[in-house]
Amino acid sequence: MRTRLTWKQEKCLQNYFGGKRFCLLYKASVQKFSPQNLLCTCENQGPIMIVLYSENCVIGMYLQEGIREREVSITAFALQETGFSLCAIGTDSPDLLFHGSKTSGLCIRLDEKALTISPALRKMLRLPHHDVITSIEECEAFRCVELHSNLLQALRNYKPYGDLVQQTRILLLGPTGAGKSSFVNSVKSVFRGSITHQALVGCDENGISDKYRTYSIMSKDNSAPLPFVLCDSLGLGENAGLHTADVGHILKGHTPDRYQFDSMKPITPKHLNYIHDPLLKDRIHCVVFVFDINSFELLSCELVAKIKQIRRDLIKDGILHLALLTHVDSLDQITKEDLSDIYNYSPVKSKMYQKKTVPGKKHMIKITALWIKR
Ligand SMILES: Nc1nc2c(ncn2[C@@H]2O[C@H](COP(=O)(O)OP(=O)(O)O)[C@@H](O)[C@H]2O)c(=O)[nH]1
Numbered sequence: 001m002r003t004r005l006t007w008k009q010e011k012c013l014q015n016y017f018g019g020k021r022f023c024l025l026y027k028a029s030v031q032k033f034s035p036q037n038l039l040c041t042c043e044n045q046g047p048i049m050i051v052l053y054s055e056n057c058v059i060g061m062y063l064q065e066g067i068r069e070r071e072v073s074i075t076a077f078a079l080q081e082t083g084f085s086l087c088a089i090g091t092d093s094p095d096l097l098f099h100g101s102k103t104s105g106l107c108i109r110l111d112e113k114a115l116t117i118s119p120a121l122r123k124m125l126r127l128p129h130h131d132v133i134t135s136i137e138e139c140e141a142f143r144c145v146e147l148h149s150n151l152l153q154a155l156r157n158y159k160p161y162g163d164l165v166q167q168t169r170i171l172l173l174g175p176t177g178a179g180k181s182s183f184v185n186s187v188k189s190v191f192r193g194s195i196t197h198q199a200l201v202g203c204d205e206n207g208i209s210d211k212y213r214t215y216s217i218m219s220k221d222n223s224a225p226l227p228f229v230l231c232d233s234l235g236l237g238e239n240a241g242l243h244t245a246d247v248g249h250i251l252k253g254h255t256p257d258r259y260q261f262d263s264m265k266p267i268t269p270k271h272l273n274y275i276h277d278p279l280l281k282d283r284i285h286c287v288v289f290v291f292d293i294n295s296f297e298l299l300s301c302e303l304v305a306k307i308k309q310i311r312r313d314l315i316k317d318g319i320l321h322l323a324l325l326t327h328v329d330s331l332d333q334i335t336k337e338d339l340s341d342i343y344n345y346s347p348v349k350s351k352m353y354q355k356k357t358v359p360g361k362k363h364m365i366k367i368t369a370l371w372i373k374r
């Protein structure tokens, strides 16, 4: 079953109802225009949203406590070309919505494909006043679920393959200013439960932090570090920035924590703290390429070539690599749900697949899309 809500309408509703994910449970054209079918399907499923489609607008009800035998609080809303309107209409028994209730001013007569709305409620929802009865073309009901409440627990419980190492080492690579250090801080903050700024963000006038840093992530209770380490590096640049040879040393585990990069000279075995015989735990197990969503299609051909070379080396060494897009919060109408599935978010998808218009930048879009889809 597919919802009749447009992408924009769904985003708008998600934003109003606290970033929930909507799972379609009932669709009248499939499961009959029957109130009993709707009520039975949605009973005890948590928060429920009922959506009615008429010719000119979408009218709905959000039931925070869901469909139960007792009274629940109901919020009505309307989506019209002129915009979104919302109105809390108090508590009522959900089945009364289908049999007429004085409190709500609503009666969904599903069998007759009609909806009666009192003049007072019409006014609050900014609906046209002339007709009290609206004919319905479709009715859908959705379960509204909280997003990924168990994601953090899954990450805490993650175990690297075969117990070969205690922690998976993840290297963040990407252009300067992409948001590598900010990502480290965000992850640390989420697991600590308070804001932390351990990784320097845009630390000198060029926004560059030039030390190699490895960060263990601690849980709120400080019991044990999490099963992964984030490694933050100097940004990649066309001519300056992280030297390609340095990437090789980092991957193999030769580079010590706090190593001061020199973009002209990669580390050599002569360096005081060079790790000569790295163990499996010192090596990089996964690489994340970090890109700013607003500028990844503007990267220069030289930088693209550098990134492609690194990627070829990763493939040769069998190192898992993927892409992470940052600054997605700057996109229009982004919701919490989109953030959990960002690569299916329509504006991101269209950015990833947009046709090349600037000469010389063709491969970047293609390659980036390829990484992201892996
Ligand atoms: N709005 C927004 N700003 C970000 C995001 N990630 C990083 N930034 C900002 O981008 C700038 C560069 O970030 P930084 O972490 O130093 O980038 P790095 O050079 O890749 O380590 C800083 O001003 C950050 O606050 C993001 O996801 N959204």
Ligand SMILES: [Mg+2]
Pocket: 180, 181, 182, 200, 201, 202, 208, 209, 232, 233
């Ligand atoms: Mg940085």
